[in-house]
Amino acid sequence: MxxxxxxxxxxxxxxxxxxxxxxxxxxxxxxxxxxxxxxxxxxxxxxxxxxxxxxxxxxxxxxxxxxxxxxxxxxxxxxxxxxxxxxxxxxxxxxxxNTDVFGIVRSLTARLTEAPRHATVLGAGATARSAIAALAELDVREVLIVARRPEAAADLVRLAGSFGLTGHAESFEPSRELLARDIVISTLPGSVAEPWAALAREAQGTLLDASYHPWPTPM
Known part of the structure; x- marks a missing residue:
């Protein structure tokens, strides 16, 4: 067996x-x-x-x-x-x-109605790294990296550059502007995502929440 x-x-x-x-x-x-x-x-x-x-x-x-x-x-x-x-x-x-990249691309492609150009990634761990690669496959041009640790955000900005994306590190302060993007990918644990949840509901773009515990997640 x-x-x-x-x-x-x-x-x-x-x-x-x-x-x-x-x-x-x-x-x-x-x-x-x-x-x-x-x-x-x-x-x-x-x-x-x-x-x-x-x-x-x-x-x-x-x-x-x-x-x-x-x-x-x-x-x-x-x-x-x-x-x-x-x-x-x-x-x-x-x-x-890594199957995360494929999964993110497929999930977003099923929801997108037009070609995305601008994205935000919340978090800077391993799943966020997969999100960067997925956004590159979707021909996104610019990505904002929002993380609690500035050094982790800076690392993802460099990774984005290696895939041909323009990356910017942003402070971890919930705002409508950071979520006003074609795509928002949250890799945050449920409790950490709570301050962003209300703002995310107002956003017009496509949101992908990589977390599923606890369910339903705040996002």
């Missing part, structure tokens, strides 16, 4: 087991999928014990960057944004990829 699972810390809130088990059942796969509370310090030992029984791993915070040095190969986009959320068998080793 093949095994798979999602790693992170904390992990109890993850819906990945329910989603994957339902998919395996629909596909007739006799696979298991479980959640594992794994910290950055524990990750090397966990990856080192992977064997042929494993079909792959999903990764969430805080492991999306920490896993990269432990892998045999990382695909181009995941390497550029330094964020891996999926690990798959690769020859005798393991390969990292």
């Amino acid at each position: 093949k095994r798979a699972g999602v790693l992170g810390s904390p992990i109890a809130h993850s819906l990945s087991p329910a989603l994957h088990r339902a998919a395996y059942s629909a596909l007739g796969l006799d696979w298991t999928y479980d959640s594992y509370d794994v910290t950055e310090a524990e990750l090397p030992a966990f990856v080192g014990e992977l064997d042929g029984d494993w079909a792959g791993l999903s990764l969430t915070m805080p492991l999306k960057s920490a896993v990269i040095p432990l892998l045999d190969e990382v695909d181009e986009v995941a390497g550029l944004i330094m964020s891996v959320n999926t690990v798959l068998p690769f020859g005798d080793g393991w390969r990292g990829t």
Whole structure:
């Protein structure tokens, strides 16, 4: 029986087991999928014990960057944004990829009615890095990075530049102006997003909330 699972810390809130088990059942796969509370310090030992029984791993915070040095190969986009959320068998080793970018692009494309040019990203973690890559695929020209830590926002501005986007770091002060964009992507945890929620409801653009816990989220 093949095994798979999602790693992170904390992990109890993850819906990945329910989603994957339902998919395996629909596909007739006799696979298991479980959640594992794994910290950055524990990750090397966990990856080192992977064997042929494993079909792959999903990764969430805080492991999306920490896993990269432990892998045999990382695909181009995941390497550029330094964020891996999926690990798959690769020859005798393991390969990292990122499905967040694809998911963000598909989700936004389903809602957009015209070509977007200006965007705002709330947050500066691993999911925000995926959001930058997704915005580049959508031919967005300019992105505002709103984060609590100025150094993290500056890092994302540099990342945006590497994808050909003009990036600007903004202070973490909720305002209508920062949300008056073609696209707003929130990667904020629910409680942190609360001050932005009322303003977001007034915005005319397309909002994507990457958080799903607690549900419904403030956004």
